[in-house]
Amino acid sequence: MGILEVKNVGKRFGGLQALSDVNLSVAENTVHAIIGPNGAGKSTLLNCLVGKLIPDTGSVMFDGQSVLGRSPHEINQMGISRVFQTPEIFADLSVMENMMIPCFAKRDGSFEMNGFGAVRHQLDVIEKAKTMLEDMNLYEKRDMHAAAMSRGDKRRLEIAMCLAQEPRLLLLDEPTAGMARADTNNTIDLLKEIKEKRDITIAIIEHDMHVVFSLAERITVLAQGTPLVEDSPENIKGHPKVREAYLGESA
Amino acid sequence: MLGLEKKDTRLFLIVIGLTMLAPFLLNPFPEGSEMAQFNAGYPDLMQRFVIFGIFAIGFNILFGLTGYLSFGHAAFLGVGSYAAMWMFKLFGMNVVPALLLSVVLSGLFAVLIGYISLRRSGIYFSILTLAFAMMSYALAYSVLATDMDGPDKQGLMQKGLTGGETGLQLSVQDPRILGAKAGADGNTPVPNFFGIEMRSATEMNVGDWVFTFSAGYYFSAFVMLIAFYISIRIFRSPFGMMLRAIKSNQQRLNYTGLNPKPYMLAAFVVSGMYAGLAGGLMVAMDPLAGPERMFWTASGEVVLMTILGGVGTLIGPVLGAGLIKYMENILSKINSEILHQWFAWMPDGLEDLVVTLIYPFIGKGWHLTLGLMFMAVVIFLPGGLVEGGQRIMAALRGRKAKDKKSDADADVKPAE
Numbered sequence: 001m002g003i004l005e006v007k008n009v010g011k012r013f014g015g016l017q018a019l020s021d022v023n024l025s026v027a028e029n030t031v032h033a034i035i036g037p038n039g040a041g042k043s044t045l046l047n048c049l050v051g052k053l054i055p056d057t058g059s060v061m062f063d064g065q066s067v068l069g070r071s072p073h074e075i076n077q078m079g080i081s082r083v084f085q086t087p088e089i090f091a092d093l094s095v096m097e098n099m100m101i102p103c104f105a106k107r108d109g110s111f112e113m114n115g116f117g118a119v120r121h122q123l124d125v126i127e128k129a130k131t132m133l134e135d136m137n138l139y140e141k142r143d144m145h146a147a148a149m150s151r152g153d154k155r156r157l158e159i160a161m162c163l164a165q166e167p168r169l170l171l172l173d174e175p176t177a178g179m180a181r182a183d184t185n186n187t188i189d190l191l192k193e194i195k196e197k198r199d200i201t202i203a204i205i206e207h208d209m210h211v212v213f214s215l216a217e218r219i220t221v222l223a224q225g226t227p228l229v230e231d232s233p234e235n236i237k238g239h240p241k242v243r244e245a246y247l248g249e250s251a
Numbered sequence: 252m253l254g255l256e257k258k259d260t261r262l263f264l265i266v267i268g269l270t271m272l273a274p275f276l277l278n279p280f281p282e283g284s285e286m287a288q289f290n291a292g293y294p295d296l297m298q299r300f301v302i303f304g305i306f307a308i309g310f311n312i313l314f315g316l317t318g319y320l321s322f323g324h325a326a327f328l329g330v331g332s333y334a335a336m337w338m339f340k341l342f343g344m345n346v347v348p349a350l351l352l353s354v355v356l357s358g359l360f361a362v363l364i365g366y367i368s369l370r371r372s373g374i375y376f377s378i379l380t381l382a383f384a385m386m387s388y389a390l391a392y393s394v395l396a397t398d399m400d401g402p403d404k405q406g407l408m409q410k411g412l413t414g415g416e417t418g419l420q421l422s423v424q425d426p427r428i429l430g431a432k433a434g435a436d437g438n439t440p441v442p443n444f445f446g447i448e449m450r451s452a453t454e455m456n457v458g459d460w461v462f463t464f465s466a467g468y469y470f471s472a473f474v475m476l477i478a479f480y481i482s483i484r485i486f487r488s489p490f491g492m493m494l495r496a497i498k499s500n501q502q503r504l505n506y507t508g509l510n511p512k513p514y515m516l517a518a519f520v521v522s523g524m525y526a527g528l529a530g531g532l533m534v535a536m537d538p539l540a541g542p543e544r545m546f547w548t549a550s551g552e553v554v555l556m557t558i559l560g561g562v563g564t565l566i567g568p569v570l571g572a573g574l575i576k577y578m579e580n581i582l583s584k585i586n587s588e589i590l591h592q593w594f595a596w597m598p599d600g601l602e603d604l605v606v607t608l609i610y611p612f613i614g615k616g617w618h619l620t621l622g623l624m625f626m627a628v629v630i631f632l633p634g635g636l637v638e639g640g641q642r643i644m645a646a647l648r649g650r651k652a653k654d655k656k657s658d659a660d661a662d663v664k665p666a667e
Contacts, residue, residue, distance in 0.1 A: 050506065076508035088506070090499040093492075101496050102507045104489055110510040113517055115490040116481075120253060122489060165508060 003028040003201050004049070004169060009058035011225075014188040017046045017095070019055065019225045026169070026218075031195060031202045033212045036222035037245060042205045046173055047170035049203075050082050051075040073110050082164035083172045087154035089161070095138060098146050098157055102164040103122065128164065130179055136190075152183040156190065163194065170194075172204040176211050188214050208222040213237070221245065259483050262566060266479055270472040273297055274462045281459030285592075288584060290575055294452055294465030295536075298641075299576045301468070301475040302532045305522065307556040308482045313518050315563035316486070316494035319369075322377045322550050323384030326364070327357040329391060329522040329545035331530025333412070336419045336540045340407070343430030344440045346470070346535040346656030348527060357527020358520050365519035369512065372501075384550055391542035392416065418530030429525020441537045444470055449536055467536045474532060475569075478525060483565055485521070494518050526553075555621070559628055561635030572635045576620065582617040644648070 002025035011019040019041045020163055026032045026197055036042050047053040049060060051072040060067050067075050076082075090098050090099070103125040104112070133139040136156050141149060146157065155175065175191075176184040195202060195215075206212045212219065212233070219236045221228040223245040229236065236242055267443040269276065278292030291297070295310045310324055331353035338349035368379040396415025399408035407426070413419055421439040423432055449467035456462075485491050496504050497511050504511050534540050543549070552575065560571025571627045590606045590613070597605060612620045632638045 014638075019640060043644075069511070072505040073508050073510045076506055082506045084502075084506075088500060088503040088505060090496050093495060093497040097492060097495075101492065101504075101509070104493070105508040110508055111513040113513075115488050115517075115521070117489065118484070118487050119489055119492055120256070120487075125489075161503075161507065203470045 002026045003063055004203065005059075005061040006049070006057045007061075009045070009048060009055045009060065011041075011048060011053060011055045017225055019048070021226055022058070022222075023227060024220055024230070026201060026203050028168075028201055029199060031191075031204065031215050031218045032218045032220065033204045033206055033216035034220045034222055035206060035209075035212055036228075039224075040222040041225040042222055043173065044225075046082075046205055047172060049075075049171060050080060065097055076165070076167075077105075077110055079166075079168040081165055083155075083158055083162055083169035083170065083171050083175055085174045085177050087151070087158040088159050089146050089154055091145075093132070093146055094142065095146055095149070095157060096129060096142040097146050098161060099138075099142075099164065100125050102161045103128045103132075106165045132160050132164050151179065152186060155179075155183075155187060158165075159190065159194070163198070163200075167200065169201045169203060172202065172206075172210075174206055175204065176206070176208055183207065184211060187211075191215055253480065255483060256487065259487065259565070263483065266566065266569070267476060270301065270476060271426070273300070273468070273472070274464055278460060278462055282471050283459065288589070289581055291581060292462065293303055294450075294463055294468050294621035296576065296580050297465070297468045298471050298532075298536045299580070300573045301471045302529050302536070303553075303556065303572035303576055304569040305475050305478045305530035305532065306526055306553050307560065307572040308478055309522045309529070310553045310590045311557050311562065311564075311568040312482060312485060312494075312525065313522035314557055315568075316491060316498065317518050318517065319372065319519075320367075320377045320554065321380040321519070321522070322554070323364070323380035323382070323387075324526050324553055325545045325547070325549035326380075326384040326387040327361060327526035328530040328533075328549060329540070330357045331393070332362045332528030332540035333419060333530075334527070335531035336421075336538065337412075338660070339421060339427075339442065339534070339538055340425040341428065343427050344442050345430070346444050349442070349535060350474070350531040353527045353531025353534075354524045356529065358524040358554050359528075359559070361469060361520040361523025362516070365516050365523070369515050369519060370605055380561075381547060381550065381590060382546055385547060388542055388545040388547075391545055394420075396542075400475070405410065413542060421538050434546040439538075442538055457560050471532050471536065472527065478528065479565075479569070486565060490514070490517070493511045509655040555625060559625060559635055561637030564635070567637040574636070578617055578621055582620060583615065585613040587614075605655060 004024070004026040006022055009019055009022040010017070013174040028076060034042055034045065044053065048055045049067065051067060051070050051074070054068060062078055062080060065078065067078065090101065100119070107125060108114070130139065133142055136159070138153065138157060138160065141153065146154070149157065176187050179187065188233050191202065192215065194200065202213070204215065216233055218230065219233055220230045221236065228241050228245060229239055231239065255263060265334065274292050274297065276292070277297065278290045280286035306328060310321070314320055334353045334356040335349035338352045343346060364380065364383045368376055368383065371379060391413040392415060395413045396411040399411050402404040423439055425432065431440055444466070447466050449470065450465070452463050452465035454461055454463050493514050497514060501511055530544065533544070551586050556571035556575050557568045558571070559574060560569065561567025587606060589611055590609060591602065594602045594605050610616070628635060634641070
């Protein structure tokens, strides 16, 4: 029984069957990659996991509880954090403030009316945010406007913000899309480090095979809205069906 | 001080100083001089400065922090006014219970409007709030102004809840169960703060100058200082930070386990309560409430004040409110005769030309000046008057630093 169990999930947009009969089980404390050619339904599947979309059929269970019908913030509070394809951060706020918001969310839940207590007196949150920034080598940039950071730093910050909530499952949507090779390698190292240091399950959607084979312990190949194979990276590499799906796409 | 940071404490002290000394500061010209018409230190106008200041401070909590542009905030101003008026009519002329009811009722009204309007964002939110405010206006103007007593009676509700076009007025026949029905002179009584009448004032003559200290102004100013203090606290609180996060990236907030909806509603309600307080104060200064207070132009005015002063800054909205009210009351008083007096030193033809050129921008045309100013601010100073002030300060500081540097260079040279 995995921490995330997806059973018979289907989703249709008008005439397009984006997902059909998707079954997926992500085991706790592993890195599970979901790969597939363009239009395979990877993003749709991800959106079904985080509450942005509700599947037409099937069930999505996280840690024994259904996530279906819950809003994104509720699912997040259950322990699923999401990293976006383009870093989603609070661009108008300082790096430190960016880091404090998830710390508040972790401490106070989804809503807390504290309109009179000064932020600078929330010492526990400040301390935690500081530690997270130091861990991620972002502490020197704490007073910077988040919008002014480089793409790679924005990605680091976003991941740090997700980790501050101590999630049990971290979902990454093409975390290295549009990155230079050096930045990509940095991100791979960062994710490896995170995996070593924490009890965390990582599910990653990725195009870049270099990233996938550097990180994943288990791979699911999605094609035309349905899982093709699920296996270890070694077996996936030589799998004829996978080659067909990818070659068929690129030929 | 009072749990504020050093910088905020300084700002707060400056604002306290300015409001307390306003009767002096706003009356720089001696009585009877030609410039006396630019004096703004009379109670009626000073009260308006601080009351609209409160209105704009509250509006800025919503618009400045969350970026949600409400175009119907005047509805809360009106609700606050009517609530205070009814408190005066039914219970007594003390302003404290009247203001409390203003704040509570406008807050409840804001829960209702906010709950519905906040289902949408952006322009749709603005339109929804505008629609609600105009519905409130229509209700106050006609629906709620019909005779609710019956044709054969001349009672309290003869002109309905709102008094319609003429507005809600005090009458010596009002019940006022906790106070006198009429004042000492037999007329309608005057709002008071535990016995201190709001319209009482003392004058101080210093040479040619006349300074007026009005109880009403100081009471309003004190209320504004409390409102300003609370707004600083909100800006610096975790709640304020969440509101800024909503403005910055609602998507990320959702996926950070935070629910934007209750935050938005809380901001909307707080902001509505500020507007209600301002409405109540208007009635406390001048006990008359009419539906025009809810008209869309009144909602638009507070938007202008906030943008002109500086959206999302602490002091900006107060400055914006002051500037607009000053122009409305002072610029509009200049007429062509005064202009001719000013330019009498010019040759006749030129004088007429100059007066003709300036005339459209003064008197009733002051809106034209305001419009031009507003465009200039939005285009050149998107941060409003506050940004203007910051730029001037930065330029001065830069020059000072330069002077120092050249001094230092001068010191070095002889040594060579």
